[in-house]
């Protein structure tokens with residue numbers, strides 16, 4: 001099981017995790033928001049996924065989007081964190097297993 005040694009949270013830039021096995025993960029806000037594991041974003045209940053696309057390049061025809069931020073981060077037991085986003089979304093519970101799986105570092109993404 002993924003086991004974080006230290007979690008550094010910056011509400012305006014992202015989350016960094018040092019894992020006990022000496023791996024290091026650095027998640028941007030947009031990436032975390034787009035990887036939200038909740039049922040609404042992933043379509044887990046048979047509904048169409050409503051995945052956000054904050055990390056996509058800005059579309060010139062799109063209305064201005066306010067900068068993404070985290071309003072609050074709470075711990076869920078000892079296995080996950082829940083992020084409250086400033087776009088009103090707060091149903092995503094990011095387990096450490098999920099976070100480790102979506103680690104965006106070169107080593108993890110090239111292993112896929």
Ligand SMILES: [Zn+2]
Nearest residue numbers: 036038041092
């Ligand atoms: Zn979600």
Ligand SMILES: [Zn+2]
Nearest residue numbers: 103105107108
């Ligand atoms: Zn990694």
